[in-house]
Amino acid sequence: MNEALVKDILDKLKNGELHEYRVQKEDFMAFREILVAREDFKHFRGIAKHKGEVIYQYLQEARS
Secondary structure (H helix, E strand, O other), X not given: OOHHHHHHHHHHHHHOOOOOEEEOHHXXXXXXXXXXXXXXXXXXXXXXXXXXXXXXXXXXXXXX
């Protein structure tokens, strides 16, 4: 998973083009590294699932 793809996915979540996005275990670290560098990082929610999969969603209000 490259940086451009991750940024595109995160922008689509933010803009409402995607409701959620599923990240597989093998892509998690690369995805998260780009996510935490964003200014709006606290607007994203990650929900851990079985076998290391994470579902990301964008929240209108930032997490505390």
